[in-house]
Amino acid sequence: MTFTVVAEKKGPSDKRRRIIDAAVSVFSRQGFYTSTVADVAQEADVADGTIYLYFKNKDDLLISIFEECMDIFIESAEEELTKGKDAVEKLRMFIALHLKLVQKNRELAQVIQIELRQSSKFMKEYANEKFFGYLAILEKILSGGIKSGHFSPSADPVILKRAIFGAIDEMALEWVLMKRKRYTMEEAADQLSRLFVEGLEVAK
Amino acid sequence: MTFTVVAEKKGPSDKRRRIIDAAVSVFSRQGFYTSTVADVAQEADVADGTIYLYFKNKDDLLISIFEECMDIFIESAEEELTKGKDAVEKLRMFIALHLKLVQKNRELAQVIQIELRQSSKFMKEYANEKFFGYLAILEKILSGGIKSGHFSPSADPVILKRAIFGAIDEMALEWVLMKRKRYTMEEAADQLSRLFVEGLEVAK
Numbered sequence: 001m002t003f004t005v006v007a008e009k010k011g012p013s014d015k016r017r018r019i020i021d022a023a024v025s026v027f028s029r030q031g032f033y034t035s036t037v038a039d040v041a042q043e044a045d046v047a048d049g050t051i052y053l054y055f056k057n058k059d060d061l062l063i064s065i066f067e068e069c070m071d072i073f074i075e076s077a078e079e080e081l082t083k084g085k086d087a088v089e090k091l092r093m094f095i096a097l098h099l100k101l102v103q104k105n106r107e108l109a110q111v112i113q114i115e116l117r118q119s120s121k122f123m124k125e126y127a128n129e130k131f132f133g134y135l136a137i138l139e140k141i142l143s144g145g146i147k148s149g150h151f152s153p154s155a156d157p158v159i160l161k162r163a164i165f166g167a168i169d170e171m172a173l174e175w176v177l178m179k180r181k182r183y184t185m186e187e188a189a190d191q192l193s194r195l196f197v198e199g200l201e202v203a204k
Numbered sequence: 205m206t207f208t209v210v211a212e213k214k215g216p217s218d219k220r221r222r223i224i225d226a227a228v229s230v231f232s233r234q235g236f237y238t239s240t241v242a243d244v245a246q247e248a249d250v251a252d253g254t255i256y257l258y259f260k261n262k263d264d265l266l267i268s269i270f271e272e273c274m275d276i277f278i279e280s281a282e283e284e285l286t287k288g289k290d291a292v293e294k295l296r297m298f299i300a301l302h303l304k305l306v307q308k309n310r311e312l313a314q315v316i317q318i319e320l321r322q323s324s325k326f327m328k329e330y331a332n333e334k335f336f337g338y339l340a341i342l343e344k345i346l347s348g349g350i351k352s353g354h355f356s357p358s359a360d361p362v363i364l365k366r367a368i369f370g371a372i373d374e375m376a377l378e379w380v381l382m383k384r385k386r387y388t389m390e391e392a393a394d395q396l397s398r399l400f401v402e403g404l405e406v407a408k
Contacts, residue, residue, distance in 0.1 A: 170370020
């Protein structure tokens with residue numbers, strides 16, 4: 001089972017789930033552009049036509065992988081974050097959760113970090129509501145932290161939610177591309193949390 | 205003149221420079237995949253064959269744009285940073301320089317932020333030495349700051365150089381994609397510098 005995280009969610013159909021799992025394996029192994037719907041069908045052990053009952057085309061399959069993945073992340077994050085005692089802890093938990101999922105789901109991460117970004121359709125045309133949902137959680141943590149007095153009032157949550165995402169995302173990308181892993185995602189999460197919460201500067 | 209920054213550098217050939225500038229315009233306007241070498245030749249006002257005197261193919265042209273851009277950045281950064289009085293100031297200058305160049309060179313930023321990332325060749329096969337040169341400057345600032353006592357000794361420059369690049373890069377990407385600019389690159393640079401130097405947390 002490659003799509004561990006998503007697989008835990010009860011989907012509307014086992015077959016749809018099987019196709020998505022197969023697509024993750026095929027796209028991560030062969031690359032999205034050189035894969036065909038027939039390759040995915042073979043991997044999922046369904047007829048080619050079956051795929052079109054659930055997905056419009058190969059692009060739709062790729063975007064569905066992303067959307068399911070974001071749904072799971074957003075759901076997990078919202079649940080988990082209620083346990084955080086303040087904004088500092090919530091930010092730490094958010095970063096750790098994102099990177100833990102990358103480490104747990106390597107093939108999926110490969111598809112989202114590499115294959116998806118190469119899709120012109122995704123980068124330019126897709127109205128990325130799921131991603132805005134992700135960013136909204138970060139913004140809420142930041143705004144909440146400013147309101148509660150934990151975070152500096154000079155921080156701009158609109159700018160920083162995107163910057164923090166960028167840093168987490170780049171860690172995930174480097175980690176996916178690294179042949180010999182020089183650090184774990186736990187170490188990366190710890191470094192990022194300290195960077196964002198405490199900053200680099202040694203207090204004078 | 206679209207390729208302002210690079211154009212200031214004396215190239216080995218005016219024609220090569222003209223082709224690169226033309227490629228930046230064409231790729232940013234039409235997208236890399238739907239552009240042809242003939243489109244670039246027409247924009248540069250040279251014969252199609254002339255392009256092949258300087259570049260192997262369209263991919264080589266795209267990668268050359270990136271490499272020249274990195275050369276210029278690295279050169280500017282190394283020169284500029286000698287003026288920074290300490291690691292904190294050097295980090296601020298590095299971030300501001302990167303984002304200033306994005307703001308000044310929109311078409312070029314479009315090509316590097318969007319078109320280049322969609323190139324499977326670039327993402328997977330290209331031995332990205334120029335990018336390592338960029339990261340090496342960041343690492344030097346971080347290590348230098350730890351050594352001089354300005355930055356926390358618990359910071360890991362190997363991890364954080366990549367995270368800081370990711371945050372800057374994501375700001376650049378969002379800014380390039382934003383139709384109505386909600387913030388300037390100066391504001392982004394200021395927010396990032398505070399985030400990395402001071403951190404979000406209000407001192408207790």
